[in-house]
Amino acid sequence: MLDSTDRKICALLQNNARASSTEVAQAVALSVSAANERIRRLATTGAIAGWRAVLAPDQFDANLCAFALIDLDYDGEAEAVAALCARDEVQELHHISGPHSYLMKLRLADTKALNDFLNNVVKPLPAVSRTETIITLDTAKETSAIAISEGAND
Known part of the structure; x- marks a missing residue:
C-alpha cells in the first residue's frame, strides 16, 4: 500500500x-x-514500472500518429496480438469493449508508411477480419502520466 x-x-x-x-x-x-x-x-514492488526518456517523434521520423480499430477472430487472436505487440511502430494495443476487438496506437513517418504497415503487417494476420484507421491532425495532449490521488488510507 x-x-x-x-x-x-x-x-x-x-x-x-x-x-x-x-x-x-x-x-x-x-x-x-x-x-x-x-x-x-x-x-x-512495481509501483515505478520503469525509467525512460520521452522522445520527440518529429526527431525520429515518426511524425504521423494514427489509431486503428481492429476486429479479430477468436481463432488466431493470441498470435495476432503477439505479432502486433512485437512491432516498434505499435505504441499501444488495447483490448476494448464495443463493436471492435482492439484499439492500436501507431507512430510512423507518414501515410505511405501507415498504408504499408496496414497492408504488410496487420491485414495479412489470419485473425484480422477488419480495420478502421483514424489519423490525427494535431495532438493537443499526449502523456503517459497517471493521475495520482492522495490516497484514502493515509
Missing part, C-alpha cells in the same frame, strides 16, 4: 525522472537516504 509520501515521490518522478535524490528528499521532507530507500522499494 502506498502512503502519501510514496505518492508524492511517484508524482515528482513521473514529471521529472531526472530529479536528484536531494530534490526528491526535500520535496517530501525526508533524508536523502530515506528517499532513496523509498524509491528503491517503489521500483522493486
